Structures are given as structure tokens and as C-alpha cells.
Amino acid sequence: MTTKHILSNIKVLDFTHAVAGPTSTRLMAEMGADIIKVELAPTGDMIRGMPYFKDGRSGYYVQQNRGKKSLCLDMRKPEALNILKKLVAQSDILLENFTPGVIADMGLSWDVVHEINPELIYCSISAFGQTGPLSKLPGYDYMGQAYAGVTSLIGDPEDGPMMPMLAMGDVNTGVHATAAIGMALFHRSQGGGGQYIDCSLLDSYFHCQDMNVQLCSNTNGEVQPSRNGRHHPAVAPDGIFKGKDSYMFVIALTPKQWRGVCEVVGRPELFDDPRYATFGDRAAHLPEIVKLIEDWIVSMPSDDAAREALEAAYVPVAPVLTPAQAMEHPHLIERGTVRTISDRGLGEFQIPGMPLRFSKFTDLLPLQAPYLGEHNESVLRERLEMSDEEIMQLTENEVLVAEAIPA
Amino acid sequence: MTPKQILSNIKVLDFTHALAGPTTTRLMAEMGADIIKVELAPRGDMTRAMAYYKNGRSAYFVQQNRGKKSLCVDMREPESVEILKKLIAQSDVLLENYTPGVIADMGLGWDVAHEINPDLIYCSISAFGQTGPLSHLPGFDYMGQAYAGVTSLMGEADDAPVMPTISMGDVNTGVHALAAINGALFYRSQGGGGQRIDCSLLDSYFHCHDLNVQLYSNTDGQKQLTRNGRHHPAVAPDGIYRGRDSCMFVIAVTVKQWQALCQTMGRPELLEDPRFKSNADRLANIDELIEVIEGWITSMPSDDAAREALEAARVPVAPVLSPGEAMQHPHHIERGTIRTINDRVLGEFQVPGMPLRFSECSDSLNLEAPFLGEHNASILRERLAMSDDEINELSERQILIEEAIPA
Numbered sequence: 001m002t003t004k005h006i007l008s009n010i011k012v013l014d015f016t017h018a019v020a021g022p023t024s025t026r027l028m029a030e031m032g033a034d035i036i037k038v039e040l041a042p043t044g045d046m047i048r049g050m051p052y053f054k055d056g057r058s059g060y061y062v063q064q065n066r067g068k069k070s071l072c073l074d075m076r077k078p079e080a081l082n083i084l085k086k087l088v089a090q091s092d093i094l095l096e097n098f099t100p101g102v103i104a105d106m107g108l109s110w111d112v113v114h115e116i117n118p119e120l121i122y123c124s125i126s127a128f129g130q131t132g133p134l135s136k137l138p139g140y141d142y143m144g145q146a147y148a149g150v151t152s153l154i155g156d157p158e159d160g161p162m163m164p165m166l167a168m169g170d171v172n173t174g175v176h177a178t179a180a181i182g183m184a185l186f187h188r189s190q191g192g193g194g195q196y197i198d199c200s201l202l203d204s205y206f207h208c209q210d211m212n213v214q215l216c217s218n219t220n221g222e223v224q225p226s227r228n229g230r231h232h233p234a235v236a237p238d239g240i241f242k243g244k245d246s247y248m249f250v251i252a253l254t255p256k257q258w259r260g261v262c263e264v265v266g267r268p269e270l271f272d273d274p275r276y277a278t279f280g281d282r283a284a285h286l287p288e289i290v291k292l293i294e295d296w297i298v299s300m301p302s303d304d305a306a307r308e309a310l311e312a313a314y315v316p317v318a319p320v321l322t323p324a325q326a327m328e329h330p331h332l333i334e335r336g337t338v339r340t341i342s343d344r345g346l347g348e349f350q351i352p353g354m355p356l357r358f359s360k361f362t363d364l365l366p367l368q369a370p371y372l373g374e375h376n377e378s379v380l381r382e383r384l385e386m387s388d389e390e391i392m393q394l395t396e397n398e399v400l401v402a403e404a405i406p407a
Numbered sequence: 408m409t410p411k412q413i414l415s416n417i418k419v420l421d422f423t424h425a426l427a428g429p430t431t432t433r434l435m436a437e438m439g440a441d442i443i444k445v446e447l448a449p450r451g452d453m454t455r456a457m458a459y460y461k462n463g464r465s466a467y468f469v470q471q472n473r474g475k476k477s478l479c480v481d482m483r484e485p486e487s488v489e490i491l492k493k494l495i496a497q498s499d500v501l502l503e504n505y506t507p508g509v510i511a512d513m514g515l516g517w518d519v520a521h522e523i524n525p526d527l528i529y530c531s532i533s534a535f536g537q538t539g540p541l542s543h544l545p546g547f548d549y550m551g552q553a554y555a556g557v558t559s560l561m562g563e564a565d566d567a568p569v570m571p572t573i574s575m576g577d578v579n580t581g582v583h584a585l586a587a588i589n590g591a592l593f594y595r596s597q598g599g600g601g602q603r604i605d606c607s608l609l610d611s612y613f614h615c616h617d618l619n620v621q622l623y624s625n626t627d628g629q630k631q632l633t634r635n636g637r638h639h640p641a642v643a644p645d646g647i648y649r650g651r652d653s654c655m656f657v658i659a660v661t662v663k664q665w666q667a668l669c670q671t672m673g674r675p676e677l678l679e680d681p682r683f684k685s686n687a688d689r690l691a692n693i694d695e696l697i698e699v700i701e702g703w704i705t706s707m708p709s710d711d712a713a714r715e716a717l718e719a720a721r722v723p724v725a726p727v728l729s730p731g732e733a734m735q736h737p738h739h740i741e742r743g744t745i746r747t748i749n750d751r752v753l754g755e756f757q758v759p760g761m762p763l764r765f766s767e768c769s770d771s772l773n774l775e776a777p778f779l780g781e782h783n784a785s786i787l788r789e790r791l792a793m794s795d796d797e798i799n800e801l802s803e804r805q806i807l808i809e810e811a812i813p814a
């Protein structure tokens with residue numbers, strides 16, 4: 001039977017909080033999965049307390065949790081664990097991103113859950129992974145980035161490393177988890193049963209070492225990739241060039257691209273100059289290359305005119321936009337890379353678009369982010385067939401917690 | 408029937424080159440897929456010419472292409488298109504990462520492939536996507552990064568942005584593609600048929616804005632994060648601190664973490680110090696805060712001792728390692744985040760490990776990277792039932808190209 005959306009018949013029990021784990025379930029929500037977000041009383045996911053706020057509602061929370069149901073309970077009460085075990089029995093996927101060991105202490109380790117439901121796919125996300133000497137340490141995005149050798153590659157060579165102002169690793173670890181879960185789902189559909197997935201920020205960041213690891217290993221450490229400010233240390237032109245009032249990336253590695261640069265800057269004879277024959281030769285003469293290109297950019301009527309001249313010659317070029325400038329770019333708007341959503345508390349605002357584009361599902365689902373405990377009653381009634389009396393008693397005993405939904 | 412590996416029964420026709428696309432098929436190879444890498448005569452994938460080299464063999468190519476078969480054809484000959492159409496008829500997944508429009512010009516666009524094989528999943532990866540005003544432009548990782556507003560977030564606040572010397576976006580776009588393909592494979596297993604996936608560097612980079620887009624949008628542009636060197640502009644302490652001979656990330660954003668940091672530094676009185684009481688106070692006095700923390704780190708017997716003291720107090724901390732240092736870390740080695748592979752020419756060297764960890768199918772496969780056109784004859788014989796005579800004729804006419812394999 002064909003489902004209505006990619007994950008329409010898939011039930012997810014989501015213990016994740018903050019960014020990495022909720023990114024994974026956010027993508028699943030976009031693909032139509034039925035997601036119960038389990039939030040711990042009294043305050044739930046910590047990013048309900050992160051800006052932007054309006055009347056206590058967090059734009060950050062809404063971005064990360066649209067299309068999920070909120071079940072908020074007090075895990076110190078035994079009834080809460082029983083409810084979760086019953087939900088485990090009927091779920092396809094469980095995700096969690098507590099520090100390793102914490103969910104086992106709560107009574108919902110992989111062993112316990114696998115015993116309850118052998119078909120369940122169980123995905124743990126952590127900073128450093130479930131095993132190894134670092135596994136017990138707490139960590140944010142930047143800890144995985146630093147241990148993976150990534151932070152050391154950002155900044156000026158003669159100065160300290162710098163930190164990027166976004167949690168790229170959290171988001172991409174969530175995508176790694178989604179890829180692994182998709183594989184496990186496909187495997188299960190072929191009769192493979194459930195299994196455990198161990199996903200980490202450190203693994204995902206280290207996985208991004210495209211060139212550096214094999215280069216360092218094959219040269220026995222003689223070549224040590226390092227940060228180099230605005231220009232690539234080994235190839236040129238490949239870096240950030242300064243214009244009149246903005247910066248732009250220009251990269252010309254192939255002979256065709258380098259010829260394009262020489263012609264656009266009005267120096268076609270440089271293409272045959274042996275000093276600049278290969279991208280390595282050009283890197284050895286980097287100050288001359290930088291001067292050549294930057295002098296030409298500022299000689300143009302505008303930075304945009306320079307960029308357009310390079311585009312016309314098929315030389316890879318891109319303006320270094322701020323997030324705000326990117327949000328206003330017609331290409332990002334036309335493709336829905338940036339999109340507008342509507343929330344009951346916040347009204348309309350923009351968030352990054354759905355990055356997984358399926359030709360069979362071009363219309364995005366109208367998803368809403370839940371208020372804390374908003375779906376306590378409906379989950380227990382519809383999923384576990386509990387009576388109104390039972391649910392009321394759990395609420396009175398404060399096993400279930402819910403915030404008021406503004407009118 | 409349960410497959411031996413997750414993708415054991417899946418046939419992939421792989422037209423990708425360079426980095427983003429081959430990352431996707433590299434992960435699929437690790438999961439047991441049968442992958443034919445289609446390389447264009449005469450030289451094949453451009454990364455066959457990228458460092459490190461030994462006897463003409465590129466370790467970068469090997470890292471990205473283990474476990475794939477190489478079919479090298481001259482696409483200007485009509486026989487090549489016929490061969491590829493026959494392979495499309497029996498494939499499950501097709502990937503390509505040419506500039507949009509190029510593969511359609513070759514005669515193998517989505518419409519043609521979908522007509523031949525309606526169950527085929529067809530994934531295109533590009534810098535800017537298949538539609539929109541930028542779609543026709545060539546681009547590397549950094550072009551997507553710059554247009555997504557990511558590059559602008561790295562560097563000193565009062566200076567130019569800097570570039571990371573790592574192609575994180577290429578690798579993560581490959582993982583986005585994998586997540587989408589897995590969704591499509593699962594959907595197909597439920598009877599949904601084939602479909603097209605449009606994946607781009609720009610989408611994947613823009614997707615990484617965890618906080619910035621919703622903050623800018625909700626405040627109508629009043630608030631936006633900008634690059635800020637080594638320290639977060641909105642929370643403190645959250646940044647890179649200098650020790651005696653290394654740098655480390657220290658993040659103490661919860662009340663508990665800030666208390667633990669002050670206790671560890673032997674400065675409990677700071678908790679009541681009006682300069683540091685709240686996050687806003689600490690931001691307002693960031694220079695003094697940096698002085699306090701860096702003063703304490705350098706007062707310790709070593710940077711390691713300072714880090715260990717913070718670890719013991721469960722304050723998130725991480726040394727900023729170079730890729731070379733990360734490759735020697737016992738945690739990375741124990742978990743296989745870094746691993747050693749063996750190539751027929753290069754011998755043993757290290758590459759990043761498999762970042763998708765499954766409890767079933769956990770043994771790493773013994774994969775080899777192909778020489779150019781190494782599998783021309785076996786693919787045509789086994790997949791298309793061609794005779795030796797037919798294959799020889801195609802080789803003699805140089806429709807099929809292969810390099811010599813060293814003895």
C-alpha cells in the first residue's frame with residue numbers, strides 16, 4: 001500500500017531536546033511521520049527558553065518542533081514510565097539525545113526497549129558517542145567541532161582559531177541521524193527487524209574532513225592542514241576577495257576557469273605566464289593573485305558588476321552574504337530555501353526551508369509546533385485507549401503537565 | 408528475504424564526481440550497495456588528479472570511491488548512451504552532480520530515465536539547485552556557503568570574514584542527499600514508485616541556520632548574529648580561550664555550569680560579583696571575564712590539567728585540536744571515527760570513519776577503490792550479457808576507456 005507521504009504510517013517517540021535530535025524529527029515531521037515529543041516536567045525542552053520570545057513563546061522552539069505532539073510528564077513518577085513503555089510497544093522509531101547513560105537510568109535503555117518491541121529502530125544522538133573515553137562528558141556543538149579538528153581550520157594563521165556563529169554541526173548531525181534511520185527503516189521493510197543507531201556530533205564533524213585526514217596520514221604528518229584566514233593555502237585563486245563595499249569568494253581551479261579570470265580582468269597574457277601555470281603555482285604567488293583580482297574588482301563600477309562579469313565567464317563566484325541578505329535573495333525565496341511559517345503564538349515569520357526535496361511531495365505540510373503537554377490527553381486517549389477519568393487522575397497527580405494555550 | 412547488508416540488493420548508477428555526490432555513494436557502498444561509477448573519458452573523475460598522490464594514484468579519490476565499480480565511457484558516442492540506458496533500466500538509484508541541464512544534454516535527463524524505469528530514484532546534486540535564478544551558475548562548496556549567509560559568520564567582528572579550510576558543506580550535502588534517497592527508497596518499498604530529488608549545497612548550508620533566521624525575522628531585522636571572532640556575542644562564557652600553548656572551548660551557559668566554573672577556578676565569590684551575575688552582566692564585561700578565565704587556565708600546571716578540572720566539574724570544555732591531533736586522539740581511534748584502509752597502490756593510510764553506526768551489519772566491509780574503467784568488461788558482460796567480441800570492439804573504438812592496473 002502506498003502511503004500519502006514518505007513517512008505517513010511511521011510512529012516516532014521523540015525524547016530529544018535542544019538542536020541536533022529535534023532537527024532529525026523535524027525532517028521526519030516534514031515527511032509526514034506521527035511524532036510524539038516527550039518533554040520532561042516541569043518546563044520541557046530547554047529551547048522553549050531560548051529567543052526569540054513573544055508572550056513566552058519561543059520562535060526557536062517553533063522552528064524546531066513544528067508537526068510534533070507534546071506529551072509532558074514527570075519521569076520521577078512510576079506511572080510515567082508505564083505510559084512510555086506502552087508507547088514504545090507501538091512505535092517504529094525512538095530517538096533520544098541525553099548524555100549517554102541517562103535514558104537507561106530512566107528505565108528505557110536499548111535492551112529494555114528492544115525486549116518490548118524488537119521491530120523498533122532506536123537512535124541515540126550525543127556529543128561524543130555511546131562508547132569511548134569521552135562518551136560521558138557533556139557537550140555542545142562546538143565541543144564536537146573542536147575535538148574533530150574543524151575549529152582549528154577557521155581563522156588567521158598567526159592568530160587564534162575562531163568560532164562560527166551557527167550550530168552547523170548540530171543540524172548536520174541531525175541529518176546524519178535521519179539518513180541512518182532512513183536506512184534502518186528500509187532494512188526493516190526488507191525483513192531486517194529493528195536495530196540501534198549510535199550517532200554523534202564528533203563523528204559527524206570528523207566525517208567532514210574531506211581532504212585533510214588522508215593528506216596528513218599519507219605524508220606521515222608532514223602536511224598538516226591549518227587555518228589560513230581568507231585564502232586557501234594550497235590552491236589559488238580560492239578565497240575571499242575584498243571589493244568596494246563587500247566581500248566575494250572567487251575560485252578558479254581548472255584551466256578554463258583561470259583563463260576566464262585572466263580574460264575578465266583584462267590580462268589574457270597571464271594565462272600563458274609560467275609563473276601562474278597551475279593552481280599550485282598561483283598559490284605560491286598568492287599576494288600577486290590577490291592584488292590582481294582585488295584591484296580589478298574595485299576598478300569596476302560596483303561589486304555586483306564585477307560579480308556579474310565573472311558569472312558571465314563561468315568563473316565560480318559568490319557574494320559573502322549575511323543571513324539577512326540571504327533571506328532577501330530572490331533565488332532563496334523562489335526555491336523556498338527560506339520560507340514563511342505561521343504560529344498560533346508568534347504569527348508569521350521566516351525559517352530555513354525543507355532541504356529534502358521529493359518530486360512526489362512538492363507541497364509542504366501545514367505543521368504547527370505544540371504547546372507544552374498540548375497532546376497529553378489526545379495521545380493517551382487515542383494511542384493507549386485511556387478513559388477520561390484515568391487521564392484526569394494522572395493530571396491531578398501531576399504525572400501529566402501542560403501549559404495553558406492562549407486563546 | 409533479509410539482505411546481508413542494508414543495501415545489498417540495491418543497484419546504483421553513479422554519475423557523480425568531485426566531493427558532494429561521491430560522499431553519498433561512498434556511504435551507500437559502506438552499506439553494501441552495488442555501485443557503478445560512470446566516468447567520462449578520457450580522464451574520469453577530476454579527483455583522480457587531487458593530492459595526495461603515489462605512483463599516479465590519488466588518496467583523495469580512494470577515500471571517496473572505495474567499493475564502487477568504474478565504467479569509463481566516451482559520452483560523445485551514441486553506443487555509450489545506449490549502454491547507459493540499458494543500465495538505467497536495471498538500476499534502483501541514479502545520482503548525478505553536473506551543472507543543471509548537462510545530464511539532460513547528454514540524453515539522460517529525469518524525463519528520459521523515468522520513462523525507461525518508473526521505479527528509479529533519481530537524485531540531482533548541484534551548487535544552487537535545479538531551479539531559480541542562480542541554478543545555471545557553476546559553484547564549489549564555498550559558493551553555497553557564501554550565498555547561504557554562513558561565511559559571513561566566521562571571523563573578527565571588525566575585519567573581513569575568513570574561510571574554513573575544509574569542505575564541510577560538500578560532505579553534509581552528500582548526507583542530505585543520502586537522507587532524501589533513503590526516504591525515497593523506503594517509500595518505494597511501500598509501493599510508491601520512483602521519484603526525483605533536487606539537492607543543493609545552498610539548501611544544505613542554509614538549513615544549518617539554527618537560531619539566526621527566526622531571530623532576524625521575528626525582530627523585523629532588529630536582531631541578527633554577526634561574526635564575533637572567538638566569543639559568542641549573545642551568551643558568555645561561550646567561546647575559545649587561550650591557555651599556555653593551546654586553545655580550548657569553554658561553555659557555561661546554565662546557572663549550574665557557571666557555578667561549577669567559578670568553583671573550579673577557586674573563585675566562588677564571582678557568583679555574587681555584579682560584573683558577572685547574569686549572562687547580560689558577563690557579556691557587558693566580556694573582556695574582564697576572558698581575563699579571569701584565561702588567567703586561571705594559565706595558572707594551572709598545564710592546559711590539560713585545566714581541561715580535566717573542568718571536565719570533572721561537568722563544565723563543557725574541548726581542546727581545539729588540529730586534524731593531525733584529532734587523528735591521534737584515543738577516543739577517535741577506539742570508536743573508529745578515524746580508521747585505516749588499504750589501497751592496492753597507496754598501501755595503508757587513514758581516512759574518516761563510517762559515521763552511520765548500525766547495531767546490525769556493524770562489520771566494516773572490505774572495500775577497494777577502482778582504477779579508471781577497471782570494471783568496463785565485467786559490467787557489460789554480467790549486467791548487459793554482452794559477448795567478449797562486442798566488448799572488445801567497443802574498447803578498440805575507444806568508446807570504453809581503461810587505465811592500466813599496476814602489477
